[in-house]
Amino acid sequence: MIPADIVVSCAGFWGRELGKMVGMQVPLLPLAHQYVKTTALPELKGRNELPNGARLPILRYQDKDLYFREHGDRIGIGSYAHRPLPVDMAQLPRVGAEEMSDHRMPSRLDFTMEDFLPSWEDSKDLLPALRGAQIEDGFNGIFSFTPDGGPLMGESPDVEASSWPRPSG
Numbered sequence: 001m002i003p004a005d006i007v008v009s010c011a012g013f014w015g016r017e018l019g020k021m022v023g024m025q026v027p028l029l030p031l032a033h034q035y036v037k038t039t040a041l042p043e044l045k046g047r048n049e050l051p052n053g054a055r056l057p058i059l060r061y062q063d064k065d066l067y068f069r070e071h072g073d074r075i076g077i078g079s080y081a082h083r084p085l086p087v088d089m090a091q092l093p094r095v096g097a098e099e100m101s102d103h104r105m106p107s108r109l110d111f112t113m114e115d116f117l118p119s120w121e122d123s124k125d126l127l128p129a130l131r132g133a134q135i136e137d138g139f140n141g142i143f144s145f146t147p148d149g150g151p152l153m154g155e156s157p158d159v160e161a162s163s164w165p166r167p168s169g
Helices: 012-021 113-126 128-132
Strands: 029-038 059-061 066-071 074-079 135-145
Touching: 012 135, 029 113, 059 113, 066 113, 074 113, 113 128, 113 135
Parallel strands: none
Antiparallel strands: 029 074, 029 135, 059 066, 066 074
């Protein structure tokens, strides 16, 4: 234990686990969220100077719980339209600092294609250029959510002089 007059926790999806260490109940639920990148699209060839660059803003398709962004000549697609995918923090992969990469980290879980298939079809309906593409890479990433979907901020009644400035999502 490290003595401190004020504690500010910015633990993200680890918030519940950190709270348990000091006897604090933190109302967060870690859930997996799906994200994919497509194969290269001819329509985007040469549009972006950077390999993962984006010239257009993020496109949201609220009716289908989807969003899209450019990654160079590929499209990234995020979906909230899948079944709830709660995460057991004790089951996360243990990854040492020397092993960390864009594709290997505790917050990057195996992709579940069966959950994404309806979103893939909806994506191709909205953006016809995707009809000739494939999903090149996908993962289930972890977000934490509060019961009301709002931010979790302010002092905790469980621990004196603590603060929790964590936006939701």
